[in-house]
Amino acid sequence: MSETAHEAPAKQQPFMQRHHFLLRRLHSLTGVMPIGVFLINHLLTNSSVVWGMIDPKAGKTGHGGVATFQHEVDFIHSLPYLIIIEIFGLWLPIAFHSVLGVYYATTGRANNARYPFQDNWRYTLQRVSGYVGVLFIFYHVATLRWGWTFLVPGGTRWSAEYAASTLAQTLRGHASGLTLAGVGVSLFYMAGVSLLVFHLANGLWTAAITWGLTVSRQAQRRWGYACAGLGAALMAMAWSAVIGFATLDPVRARLVEESLRSAHRAEPALTAAPDAAPRRP
């Protein structure tokens, strides 16, 4: 038998082929953890600008959404070694998943014109959403986290102290209203987050086949419903976040944040007082 006729010895194989399995599965894994888990948390946090409004406690501050979002951002910024978490928990995994994902996407050739099945469209959309997602995440992180304000219409710099107002301003293009460029940025956010939510939901569905969790057709269908449900919930959060911030008045949000700041500054004195005072019997 000449079964090794074309087989190159293992050490001569290029890196990508030698570690084929590990890289493929790490690519799949990083998409779920940490990136997928982070995306769920991130959308939960950012949609708080909408769901925070139904919190009666936060509502007393004038805009429950702004107050809750500020509270969430303050919590994240209070995490120890945040930069380490960001680099090793987010930026590197996202870079790894993106670079490998783009490379893997180039190993296929979409054929939707000839085979316009729904599953085949998801195959293609998974790749397109990956490409657009990489651009969107880069823009999102560069402008808001790394402060590349030259990419922001109006040049707003996002600040963790005034989280909601500065975010609304970057999306709207100006403090006093929605500019044309702001509409562009908001639409880009809308498209970016929608595609990324699809990418996660569909990725979870296909990952289950890749890892061999769902084998039978029924199992794949059932897991498909679960992924679609998760995707719908995340989509609702993503849209409420983007629409919430794109329609938020930065000036009014800023007033709420200022009042929160002064309340916080006043807090130590208030909480210290009962300790200092003698207890009533």
Next chain:
Amino acid sequence: MPTATPNAPTSSRSRTVRFAIVRCDGPGKPERTELFDVPVEPGANIISCLQWIAANPVTIEGVRTTPPTWDSGCLEEVCGSCTMNINGRVRQACSALIDAVSPSTTPPGPGGATITLEPMRKFPVVRDLCVDRARFFRNLERIKAWVPVDGTYSLGAGPTESPDHQATRYALSTCMTCGCCLEACPQFLREDKPEAWDTSFVGAAVISQAVLFNDHPTGATLKPQRLDVLSGPGGVNDCGNSQNCVKVCPKEIPLTESIGAAGRQVTVHAVKKFFSGR
């Protein structure tokens, strides 16, 4: 959409259907499309029309040309050799009835009945509609799609087989290596260099055959070797889960279930190897 069943043709009279055939004189030669008008009887199929054209190789311009070449064998959709693209979709020519593929009774011309025939695009063309599927067979060799018995001495009675297990394996065993699942697969790309075959995607049929033989009590002795290939470059990880394969398979083999099963086997295999160190 009107569809025809084999015994109930939609047209009772003979009509004319135009065939657009993608021709090529040999490997590396340029392609051209030639048009033929064919009188079609009720119940005709693509092969019978190709036979008519081969006997009367005159294009609609009245130019005499060479008879078109194609592969066929069983003429009943069990050998897979007549697989080609018919109106842009891959399928067997012998089981493609004209009344189903092109039900229009309008005479040939714009808007009229036209059928395009194209060779499979994922394999090198030998001539006209004949392609060379050597890579497919090489891939079956790579995953050792057989039961290792040398037949030199009696092995005694085989293991008992349950009807359930038999039914599961029977479905996978009906694969006729036609290549439809490869033609429609966005991850299976044409590769003419044999040196690249061993690192290029094997495709759904081969994954499914690996699962079939892993599932055979005696075939399972080669399971680790099969899984080494399936976990490597070109293995099951290169599937993009578009699930086209299962939709175009004429044998309705549950290919996506085989892909899931192979994924599971490869995952377990990797964990075992990780802890056993080999």
